[in-house]
Amino acid sequence: IEVISSAQRNLATQRTQNVLNTRATDDMVVVTNNLDHLKQQLDRTPGNKTSALEVTGKIEVEPRHSNPIDSRQVPELRMSTELKAKLDAVLGPAPQAPVRQLPVPEKSLGLDL
Numbered sequence: 001i002e003v004i005s006s007a008q009r010n011l012a013t014q015r016t017q018n019v020l021n022t023r024a025t026d027d028m029v030v031v032t033n034n035l036d037h038l039k040q041q042l043d044r045t046p047g048n049k050t051s052a053l054e055v056t057g058k059i060e061v062e063p064r065h066s067n068p069i070d071s072r073q074v075p076e077l078r079m080s081t082e083l084k085a086k087l088d089a090v091l092g093p094a095p096q097a098p099v100r101q102l103p104v105p106e107k108s109l110g111l112d113l
Helices: 016-023 033-044 049-058 083-090
Strands: none
Touching: none
């Protein structure tokens, strides 16, 4: 027996319905307040999990970079010169971004005894 309200948008999904249907062993009875509204809700709400679709490669939310060390293009923050001067006065000038390098083993490993 499945009791589900047509107003439960997070629970009335195709994926949840498929799970409930496949777990039934002998018979299944659906109890709802409005069957037509529940059918419409199921039709428009697949209930797919974004994270699961990302893992299977069916969708890609953020494109992958071929080299993670390469810098990405970040748009420059636009602000008036007055605002920049006020921020610099309060916070100090913005530090330069450090140069990112790959980790390398120590070159000065000695065999001193």
